[in-house]
Amino acid sequence: xxxxxxxxxxxxxxxxxxxxxxxxxxxxxxxxxxxxxxxxxxxxxxxxxxxxxxxxxxxxxxxxxxxxxxxxxxxxxxxxxxxxxxxxxxxxxxxxxxxxxxxxxxxxxxxxxxxxxxxxxxxxxxxxxxxxxxxxxxxxxxxxxxxxxxxxxxxxxxxxxxxxxxxxxxxxxxxxxxxxxxxxxxxxxxxxxxxxxxxxxxxxxxxxxxxxxxxxxxxxxxxxxxxxxxxxxxxxxxxxxxxxxxxxxxxxxxxxxxxxxxxxxxxxxxxxxxxxxxxxxxxxxxxxxxxxxxxxxxxxxxxxx
Numbered sequence: 001x002x003x004x005x006x007x008x009x010x011x012x013x014x015x016x017x018x019x020x021x022x023x024x025x026x027x028x029x030x031x032x033x034x035x036x037x038x039x040x041x042x043x044x045x046x047x048x049x050x051x052x053x054x055x056x057x058x059x060x061x062x063x064x065x066x067x068x069x070x071x072x073x074x075x076x077x078x079x080x081x082x083x084x085x086x087x088x089x090x091x092x093x094x095x096x097x098x099x100x101x102x103x104x105x106x107x108x109x110x111x112x113x114x115x116x117x118x119x120x121x122x123x124x125x126x127x128x129x130x131x132x133x134x135x136x137x138x139x140x141x142x143x144x145x146x147x148x149x150x151x152x153x154x155x156x157x158x159x160x161x162x163x164x165x166x167x168x169x170x171x172x173x174x175x176x177x178x179x180x181x182x183x184x185x186x187x188x189x190x191x192x193x194x195x196x197x198x199x200x201x202x203x204x205x206x207x208x209x210x211x212x213x214x215x216x217x218x219x220x221x222x223x224x225x226x227x228x229x230x231x232x233x234x235x236x237x238x239x240x241x242x243x244x245x246x247x248x249x250x251x252x253x254x255x256x257x258x259x260x261x262x263x264x265x266x267x268x269x270x271x272x273x274x275x276x277x278x279x280x281x282x283x284x285x286x287x288x289x290x291x292x293x294x295x296x297x298x299x300x301x302x303x304x305x
Contacts, residue, residue, distance in 0.1 A: 027195065028250040029266060030211040035226055038192075038213045039081025042240050045247035059259065060242035069235045070162075077239035080229060085215075085236070090166075090228030097170040097286050145185040147218045148301075149271030150176055153262050154190040154213070154230060155237030156277035162232055164283040169231035171289035172274065173222065175297060179304075187271075188216035190230045192237065194245040195263045196254040209251040210266055211244060272297045 032038040064071045072080075080086055152172060156165055176186045195208035215230050216222040230236055245251045245259060262276025274296055277283065282292035298305050 026250050027206055027265060028209045028248055030209070032211060032213045033217070034214055035081050035085040035230065036083070038211065038244070039078055039240060042243050042247070043078050043082065045243070058243070058246050059255070060239055060246055069238050070233060072233070072235040072239065074239045074243060077235040080233075080235070081240050084223070085226035085229035087225050087229040087233055090233055091224035093166055094169055094173075094224050094228040094232070097166050145183055145219075147185045147187060147270075148179060148304075149187045149189055149268035150179075150274070151189040151191055151212070151268050151271060152231065152274040153264065153276040154192050154241060155234070155262070157280070160277055160280055160283070162234075164280060164289075165232035165277070166228070167286045167289040168277055168283045168293075169227055170286050171283075171293040172231065173227060174290055175272075175293055176216070176222065185218040186216070187214065187218040188222060188227070189213065189268070190215050190236075191264060192241045192244060193262060193264050194241075194251050194254045194259050195265070196251075206265075207250060207252075208254045209245055209248045210264065211241075212266075272300050 030041070032041065061074050062068070064073050069077075150172065156168075172188075176188060179186050190213045192211040192213065193208070195206060195210070197206050213230070215226055242259060246255060262278075264273070264275070267273045274293065279292065281288070283289040
């Protein structure tokens with residue numbers, strides 16, 4: 001007599017997660033209207049697979065150290081970014097950087113409006129100097145101010161110190177303040193850029209990502225905390241920026257080439273572009289940093305000076 005038949009054993013299908021293949025020969029361009037928007041994008045992609053890194057661990061999640069990231073891990077950097085770049089110590093340090101008396105005299109700018117004997121408001125300096133043409137004329141659009149974009153590449157060479165980054169940030173703000181005092185409306189933008197170009201064949205095509213992050217909208221005051229975080233805190237570029245790079249398929253090849261060299265494709269058409277800071281001597285003092293920033297600005301926008 002045949003025994004009871006054994007039920008056929010069923011095998012549960014294995015569930016797999018499919019990650020889109022990395023994209024070669026393409027550059028992705030993004031724009032974020034604030035540090036918060038940028039951090040939200042990084043946070044959203046933080047839970048997904050990494051497309052490619054130079055080792056088994058994403059560089060954005062390397063162990064913390066004071067020199068590399070000011071002892072700030074990725075989660076802490078995300079919290080700071082989601083809060084708009086909240087870094088109280090950095091804000092205090094930035095505001096404590098003082099320029100020697102007379103340094104602002106080096107910033108001689110042309111006013112955004114023509115001087116006339118009649119106008120909408122008075123140029124106090126010209127009035128006190130006895131110039132009858134001391135009124136700032138307004139165009140048909142009333143008080144609309146010309147907008148200038150000041151863009152800087154986030155991050156700096158590994159040997160540039162935090163003090164030198166603060167000096168550089170203070171110099172950039174001195175330029176922003178002077179432009180706005182002369183009637184211009186300034187948009188301050190941080191550029192995250194991770195580009196790679198192969199050596200031969202199809203891999204020779206440029207690949208990677210660029211992101212513009214607005215630190216100060218035109219017409220709005222700047223935040224010392226946000227500026228300090230974007231310009232001087234290494235976690236902004238090494239945690240948030242690297243994680244942004246790792247999460248995009250276009251930039252997979254970049255993660256195998258030390259995350260690029262700060263090269264930039266898109267620069268502001270009507271503005272001032274401050275490149276990746278590699279000249280350490282240029283920012284050893286606040287005054288030296290200001291001279292360096294002004295040298296670049298005068299070459300790019302001579303009509304302002």
